[in-house]
Amino acid sequence: MECVSCGKCFQLERVINVEFEVIIGLEVHAQLLTKSKIFCSCSTVFGAEPNTHTCPVCLGMPGVLPVLNRKVVDFALRVGLAVHCEIAHYSRFARKNYFYPDLPKGYQISQYELPLAEHGYVEVTTNGKSKRIGVARIHMEEDAGKLLHDERMEADSYSYVDLNRTGVPLIEIVSEPEIRTPEEASEYLKNLRGILQYLEVCDGNMEEGSFRCDANISLRPVGQQRLGTRTELKNMNSFKNVQRALEYEIRRQTNILDDGSEVIQETRLWDAAKGVTLSMRGKEEAHDYRYFPDPDLVPLIIDDDWIEVVRGSLPELPQEKRDRFIKEYQVPEYDAEVLTSSKSLADYYEESVRLFPSPKVVSNWVMGELLRRLKGDDRDIEDCPVTPRYLAKMLKMIEDGTISGKIAKTVFEEMYLSGEDPEKLVREKDLLQLTDEEELDRIIEKVLSGNATEVEDYKKGKSKLLGFFVGQVMKETKGKANPKLVNEILRGRLDR
Amino acid sequence: MDLYRLKIHELQEMLQRGEVRSREVTESVFRRIDDVEGKVGAFITLMETEGLECAELADRRIEGGKQDGLTGIPLAIKDNMCMKGKRTTCGSRILESYKPPYDGTVIKSLEGHLSVPVGKTNMDEFAMGSSTETSYFGITRNPWDLGRIAGGSSGGSASAVAADECIGALGSDTGGSIRQPAAYCGVVGLKPTYGRVSRFGLVAFASSLDQIGPLTKDVRDCAILLTAISGHDRLDSTSVDIAVEDYVNSLDRDISGLRIGIPKEYFAGGIDPDVEKYVWDAVKELERLGAAYKEVSLSHSEYAIAAYYIIAPAEASSNLARYDGVKYGYRASSPEGLLDMYAKTRSEGFGREVKRRIMLGTYALSAGYYDAYYKKASQVRTLIARDFDEAFKVCDLLLTPTVPAPAFKIGEKTGDPLQMYFTDIFTVPANLVGIPGISVPCGFSKDGLPIGLQLLGRHFDEATLLQAAYAFEQHTDYHLRRPSLDAGRGK
Numbered sequence: 001m002e003c004v005s006c007g008k009c010f011q012l013e014r015v016i017n018v019e020f021e022v023i024i025g026l027e028v029h030a031q032l033l034t035k036s037k038i039f040c041s042c043s044t045v046f047g048a049e050p051n052t053h054t055c056p057v058c059l060g061m062p063g064v065l066p067v068l069n070r071k072v073v074d075f076a077l078r079v080g081l082a083v084h085c086e087i088a089h090y091s092r093f094a095r096k097n098y099f100y101p102d103l104p105k106g107y108q109i110s111q112y113e114l115p116l117a118e119h120g121y122v123e124v125t126t127n128g129k130s131k132r133i134g135v136a137r138i139h140m141e142e143d144a145g146k147l148l149h150d151e152r153m154e155a156d157s158y159s160y161v162d163l164n165r166t167g168v169p170l171i172e173i174v175s176e177p178e179i180r181t182p183e184e185a186s187e188y189l190k191n192l193r194g195i196l197q198y199l200e201v202c203d204g205n206m207e208e209g210s211f212r213c214d215a216n217i218s219l220r221p222v223g224q225q226r227l228g229t230r231t232e233l234k235n236m237n238s239f240k241n242v243q244r245a246l247e248y249e250i251r252r253q254t255n256i257l258d259d260g261s262e263v264i265q266e267t268r269l270w271d272a273a274k275g276v277t278l279s280m281r282g283k284e285e286a287h288d289y290r291y292f293p294d295p296d297l298v299p300l301i302i303d304d305d306w307i308e309v310v311r312g313s314l315p316e317l318p319q320e321k322r323d324r325f326i327k328e329y330q331v332p333e334y335d336a337e338v339l340t341s342s343k344s345l346a347d348y349y350e351e352s353v354r355l356f357p358s359p360k361v362v363s364n365w366v367m368g369e370l371l372r373r374l375k376g377d378d379r380d381i382e383d384c385p386v387t388p389r390y391l392a393k394m395l396k397m398i399e400d401g402t403i404s405g406k407i408a409k410t411v412f413e414e415m416y417l418s419g420e421d422p423e424k425l426v427r428e429k430d431l432l433q434l435t436d437e438e439e440l441d442r443i444i445e446k447v448l449s450g451n452a453t454e455v456e457d458y459k460k461g462k463s464k465l466l467g468f469f470v471g472q473v474m475k476e477t478k479g480k481a482n483p484k485l486v487n488e489i490l491r492g493r494l495d496r
Numbered sequence: 497m498d499l500y501r502l503k504i505h506e507l508q509e510m511l512q513r514g515e516v517r518s519r520e521v522t523e524s525v526f527r528r529i530d531d532v533e534g535k536v537g538a539f540i541t542l543m544e545t546e547g548l549e550c551a552e553l554a555d556r557r558i559e560g561g562k563q564d565g566l567t568g569i570p571l572a573i574k575d576n577m578c579m580k581g582k583r584t585t586c587g588s589r590i591l592e593s594y595k596p597p598y599d600g601t602v603i604k605s606l607e608g609h610l611s612v613p614v615g616k617t618n619m620d621e622f623a624m625g626s627s628t629e630t631s632y633f634g635i636t637r638n639p640w641d642l643g644r645i646a647g648g649s650s651g652g653s654a655s656a657v658a659a660d661e662c663i664g665a666l667g668s669d670t671g672g673s674i675r676q677p678a679a680y681c682g683v684v685g686l687k688p689t690y691g692r693v694s695r696f697g698l699v700a701f702a703s704s705l706d707q708i709g710p711l712t713k714d715v716r717d718c719a720i721l722l723t724a725i726s727g728h729d730r731l732d733s734t735s736v737d738i739a740v741e742d743y744v745n746s747l748d749r750d751i752s753g754l755r756i757g758i759p760k761e762y763f764a765g766g767i768d769p770d771v772e773k774y775v776w777d778a779v780k781e782l783e784r785l786g787a788a789y790k791e792v793s794l795s796h797s798e799y800a801i802a803a804y805y806i807i808a809p810a811e812a813s814s815n816l817a818r819y820d821g822v823k824y825g826y827r828a829s830s831p832e833g834l835l836d837m838y839a840k841t842r843s844e845g846f847g848r849e850v851k852r853r854i855m856l857g858t859y860a861l862s863a864g865y866y867d868a869y870y871k872k873a874s875q876v877r878t879l880i881a882r883d884f885d886e887a888f889k890v891c892d893l894l895l896t897p898t899v900p901a902p903a904f905k906i907g908e909k910t911g912d913p914l915q916m917y918f919t920d921i922f923t924v925p926a927n928l929v930g931i932p933g934i935s936v937p938c939g940f941s942k943d944g945l946p947i948g949l950q951l952l953g954r955h956f957d958e959a960t961l962l963q964a965a966y967a968f969e970q971h972t973d974y975h976l977r978r979p980s981l982d983a984g985r986g987k
Contacts, residue, residue, distance in 0.1 A: 056596070056597055056598045059823065060818045060823070061578075061596060061597065061598070061824070062578065062584070062586070062591065062594070062596065062699040062700075062818070062819075063576075063577075063578040063584075063596065063600055063696070063697045063698055063699045063700065064598075064696070064697075065695060065696050065731060065732050065733065065734075066733070067730065067731060067732075067733055068733065095814050097813075097814050097817060097861070099817065099820060099838055101820075101822045101834070104818060104822075104823055105817065105818045106814070106816075106817020106818045106820060107814050107817055161822065161823075288862055288863045290813075290814070290858065290861035290862060290863070290866075291861075291866075292810060292811075292814070292861055292866070292870055295702075295703035295704035295734075295811055296700075296703050296733065296734065297733050297734075298733050298734060
């Protein structure tokens with residue numbers, strides 16, 4: 001973090017820590033993975049030809065009426081319960097009125113005074129310390145469409161409206177202003193996204209916009225009760241960008257306050273390329289959305305039975321899973337954290353352990369080779385060519401000595417590239433472990449006689465040289481020799 | 497025989513017996529339109545070609561023995577109900593050439609019966625008005641006195657029925673828009689319980705108040721048409737899943753013992769003497785038929801108009817936001833940028849009354865004013881509803897004049913919106929409360945203008961409403977009188 005004004009000194013960081021407390025609140029919009037839209041039966045599938053997933057209802061034709069998709073309520077309830085919210089037995093949809101060409105009715109159906117869920121929390125851990133960040137509310141709403149602008153931007157150029165996304169269900173999750181650092185903000189988002197993915201209600205893709213985040217941020221002198229003037233940050237499409245934007249904004253506001261000036265309440269856009277936030281609109285240009293209850297939709301009544309059915313269907317959530325991994329598989333906390341970072345990875349791990357019940361060995365391979373390889377290719381675990389069955393099979397082959405640990409790395413690489421059965425690969429590529437003692441004897445003989453000086457030194461007491469001889473044998477056998485046997489034979493010969 | 501003069505139930509029997517064909521009836525109606533429409537101006541769009549095609553289909557169905565209620569009956573539809581591929585204007589320039597891509601639920605029902613569409617009737621722009629003077633397509637005249645208004649906003653439907661330009665019609669009622677023109681034009685008009693008839697396909701004015709309902713030549717026809725359009729619709733979340741009663745076959749149920757409440761506040765003054773006389777005559781007639789009447793109090797009714805003119809414009813300001821020139825309807829030419837396109841399109845596309853209400857509603861919902869206006873009005877609405885609940889504990893129906901005075905002259909109130917708003921003083925509460933109401937002819941003023949009697953019932957108790965109206969009608973002949981438009985008949 002460098003100083004905004006000079007770009008070199010680190011003085012400002014000290015100032016932040018000493019004098020100001022940072023107050024951050026996050027608003028997350030998550031697209032729900034229902035098959036149809038929230039108020040009509042159109043498909044929610046992404047990427048269709050413009051305006052093909054539309055009907056009179058989502059096009060906002062005169063005379064149409066919305067009908068609530070029950071599945072959306074189910075999904076929103078899952079989230080509400082997973083983040084420990086109180087569920088409202090009586091909630092209402094409201095209209096948020098504003099004009100924009102991607103909003104065909106001239107209002108967005110959302111919830112305002114009576115949201116679906118309130119007063120929950122998400123647990124975050126930063127620097128080894130756990131903390132609960134309050135979730136103020138969760139409400140359901142419809143997404144807007146998209147505008148496509150003519151690149152020329154001439155007087156005769158047009159803007160086009162694609163309403164496929166109009167009516168795709170969203171939930172908005174609003175945190176309490178209890179986040180104090182950009183790291184906490186990032187952790188909160190990661191955990192929240194993990195929960196949504198575990199619940200299988202949102203794919204959590206920030207780049208494609210199915211998981212979006214806006215931030216409210218203000219500073220106040222430490223000890224002051226009254227909140228400072230906040231700015232709202234938009235357009236941050238990755239965890240990293242959220243963190244960078246917040247860091248920038250802290251520096252910017254600190255500078256302003258240090259100068260004795262006042263922060264202006266406004267909405268600012270994060271420019272990731274330039275690494276700055278830029279003013280989008282001021283308070284006086286802020287919309288008056290004229291919210292009022294939508295008379296086209298009846299109040300949403302949710303009874304205890306409905307809540308309990310949803311509660312009963314909740315899957316194990318990331319934290320519970322992590323704790324169980326530590327207990328059940330005896331893996332270190334760090335391993336458990338990594339392995340449960342996504343549900344599909346956790347599923348992969350568990351399936352592998354089921355087939356090869358050595359949790360720590362599996363964990364080492366998954367967290368080592370597997371994740372390294374996936375990360376390098378920017379691939380998700382879902383697209384991993386090595387199935388848990390093949391991974392387990394390969395681990396078994398190491399265990400029973402069919403291949404060496406070293407060769408296993410080659411086998412893994414081959415499996416990763418081809419998706420083939422490790423047995424087949426070992427056979428075809430001649431990677432079987434060399435366990436024939438006569439054969440090994442012969443090779444060791446050759447190594448020892450070729451390194452007479454080292455043999456002398458060893459016998460004089462330089463026992464560290466054993467490793468050198470093992471290495472030489474491995475080199476000679478292209479890593480196929482059984483290291484245990486090699487050790488035994490070597491010791492037998494040298495220590496005689 | 498002038499077939500166009502007949503009623504739905506008369507034609508039903510004749511069609512069933514094969515005494516007449518729908519095609520003949522339909523032709524008769526269109527000849528009648530040729531004769532009188534120039535004077536009345538009830539329609540925005542006529543559908544002669546489609547109507548005759550449909551009549552042929554209906555005749556074939558009837559030959560096959562399947563006359564069900566409305567088959568082959570020529571009906572007029574208010575121009576705020578969406579008919580696939582047929583211009584639906586709402587009386588507004590902004591939808592001058594708009595053709596919906598779908599059929600509303602009520603239209604689908606009528607099509608299912610193979611009733612014959614005559615045309616789309618004139619209305620106050622977006623149903624905002626009480627006189628059908630705010631239509632972009634011109635004024636509809638009262639067939640009883642062409643110098644007077646037909647009422648509104650369903651003035652086109654009411655005058656089309658009164659002038660025999662159709663056999664029956666559909667209108668919509670947000671604050672009296674069916675009952676008030678029905679009273680002015682001497683026909684029967686019913687606003688069903690909120691939720692009884694689907695609103696899907698009805699272009700919204702004020703969503704929590706709008707209901708579609710029939711305008712007919714007598715009460716039996718009203719029951720027939722109401723039966724055809726009532727029922728739960730999954731496409732309308734506010735429609736209610738309560739079984740539809742047999743309104744037609746229960747019509748002649750004895751009304752003796754029926755308790756009728758007379759809300760004293762409604763007779764407190766300001767009612768035209770002719771109206772007051774005939775309404776009290778109606779009370780006596782019903783009493784003679786065995787009903788008992790007693791005075792009741794609806795003490796919050798005096799705030800109904802005030803609450804209505806907050807709630808309805810507030811909802812309208814949001815409902816009409818979609819007319820922005822982006823997707824359909826009128827778009828101003830050569831705007832400079834997006835905001836200018838919105839401003840010009842809406843300034844040029846909407847008329848004065850609509851703009852007035854959009855501004856009223858926008859104001860009432862604005863930050864800092866919401867509590868004082870919209871929220872307060874909603875609270876008043878609840879109080880008014882409680883008054884009615886109390887009243888319905890001691891009576892089965894409420895009886896009032898439909899309108900304080902007979903039809904006024906064209907242009908008489910256009911300069912004074914408040915005067916215009918107060919013509920709805922007796923009809924608005926039923927919309928705020930959601931209960932059904934009917935207006936039936938109950939007399940004629942000294943000037944020969946029709947006077948309407950309003951009956952209000954409990955939620956979903958249209959049957960009782962219709963029974964009382966029918967009993968009254970059976971013992972009076974006001975509904976049989978016709979305007980003398982024929983005097984100037986050319987053919």
